[in-house]
Amino acid sequence: MADACDLRSDRAQQMLDDALAARLQKASRPAIDHPYCLDCDEAIPLKRREALPGVECCVDCQAIREHKGVGNG
Ligand SMILES: [Zn+2]
Structure with missing residues (x-):
């Protein structure tokens, strides 16, 4: 049961990381x-x-x- 949960949170975390990286990339440019x-x-x-x-x-x-x-x- 825990596997499905872990998978979902991994994917969510990955999306968060991507969004954050994109935001940081934008912010670094004026x-x-x-x-x-x-x-x-x-x-x-x-x-x-x-x-x-x-x-x-x-x-x-x-x-x-x-x-x-x-x-x-
Ligand atoms: Zn014009």
Whole structure:
């Protein structure tokens, strides 16, 4: 009977370890760098990326996103 329990907890522990490792890996990086806009594939200027670490889109698409985001639904 104990075997099934041990197996389950082993798997759960493994998943926890994986999740923790992934989280630590993410945390070790300051932000994900996006050299290209996720919305229109336009190159995002280095200055903009330096000013906004982890920025995902160019100025134009950022404006569109913010405009869309107003009111949040
Ligand atoms: Zn864009």
